[in-house]
Amino acid sequence: MPEGHSVRRLAIQFQDVFAGRRLSVSSPQGRFAEGAALLDGRVMTHAHAHGKQLFLGFEDGLWLHVHLGLYGAWEFGGDSSFRGASSIGAPRRIGEREKFDDDGDVAYVGPPEPVGAVRVRLVSEHGWADLRGASRCDAVTGTEAEAAWSKLGPDPLHDGFEGHDGDGAEFVRRLRAKRTAVGQLLMDQGVVAGIGNIYRAEMLYRAGIDPFRPGTSLSGEEAGALWRDAVKLLADGVRDGRIITTDPGSWAGEAPADDEAFYVYQKQGRPCGRCGTPIALKEMAGRKLYWCPGCQH
CATH class of the missing domain: 3.20.190.10 (MutM-like, N-terminal)
Structure with missing residues (x-):
């Protein structure tokens, strides 16, 4: 999708x-x-x-x-x-x-x-x-x-535009208001609009957050950092025409292969680049979830 x-x-x-x-x-x-x-x-x-x-x-x-x-x-x-x-x-x-x-x-x-x-x-x-x-x-x-x-949650791509100054705060409020797993909340278009399976997995890995933590367990700082990362990553996607979540220094050339563009998405069984723990795969609410059990807490 x-x-x-x-x-x-x-x-x-x-x-x-x-x-x-x-x-x-x-x-x-x-x-x-x-x-x-x-x-x-x-x-x-x-x-x-x-x-x-x-x-x-x-x-x-x-x-x-x-x-x-x-x-x-x-x-x-x-x-x-x-x-x-x-x-x-x-x-x-x-x-x-x-x-x-x-x-x-x-x-x-x-x-x-x-x-x-x-x-x-x-x-x-x-x-x-x-x-x-x-x-x-x-x-x-x-x-x-x-x-x-x-019916839709705030869109990270609207951040900074007139009339959307409070979108980040609204995202934080919606995310922290529910005991549902944060990995499921990020896919809920009523919580935040535009995030799909790839962004969900990669954002949580970049933040070091366990996708099974309930939204209520996140601090305001953690939730705010997720919003800021979503703003950056989706804006990069608009500019590049594709999703790239890895840091520029981690791949060679201007157009990384999908294998180099993601940290955990579709990398189940392979060692985490941070801690060496095999990347895990499990179904969450009907969608495949990828994460590192070793460094996402």
């Missing part, structure tokens, strides 16, 4: 290529036909990400609310202007109708025929975006969008 940094990069991409443009919205698969009809022909005003939830705003106060879940993905294509200021990890392809002009450049002739179960297709004069496999895809009103936001 994409974690918060990936959804933020998607929001940036949508802002770059679609904001201010009138879009054709359709549902080739048919499952979103009614919602597509509501949004079709409207201007997309802006894109907003909160944790793992993506909200695309349209004129007249309507929103497209998408949660990718485990299998969702966006695919983009278009002409040379359809790139935006940012590059993201979402797959991009011009499509089957691609052809070249006399100068050898791609001549955009519109989106290709839909391939597979395309839930939503957004089309402007310069490009298109297709959504497949999302766990949630709804056309909602502003009131409904606000209700969805209100």
Whole structure:
């Protein structure tokens, strides 16, 4: 499942290529036909990400609310202007109708025929975006969008922005208010939005915190340090387009392999880099948890 940094990069991409443009919205698969009809022909005003939830705003106060879940993905294509200021990890392809002009450049002739179960297709004069496999895809009103936001915890990627000055304190309050294991609380989107399985394991290892400790056992200093690390790591993920939690001095080159990018994630049975204890693996609330029993207390 994409974690918060990936959804933020998607929001940036949508802002770059679609904001201010009138879009054709359709549902080739048919499952979103009614919602597509509501949004079709409207201007997309802006894109907003909160944790793992993506909200695309349209004129007249309507929103497209998408949660990718485990299998969702966006695919983009278009002409040379359809790139935006940012590059993201979402797959991009011009499509089957691609052809070249006399100068050898791609001549955009519109989106290709839909391939597979395309839930939503957004089309402007310069490009298109297709959504497949999302766990949630709804056309909602502003009131409904606000209700969805209100159920989410603070997003570390909003830290420092106007109106979010107290987000760190709110995270600390929510984390320390429950006796649930901290490893489970960090995956609870009502406690903190955007942290997934990789960030959860790596943050707790970096902090030396046992994932089975109840939230109530954490000091304010420990909880605050987790928030600050989440702010840093997710911001790095937005910048890099991938999750890297190891310190720069621990790997060679500018693009570490996944094997070098993480301390404990998917390293079960291998010795901890700090203390040599084998990294442990156990299921917690239906998700795989990785940690070091030797140095996480």
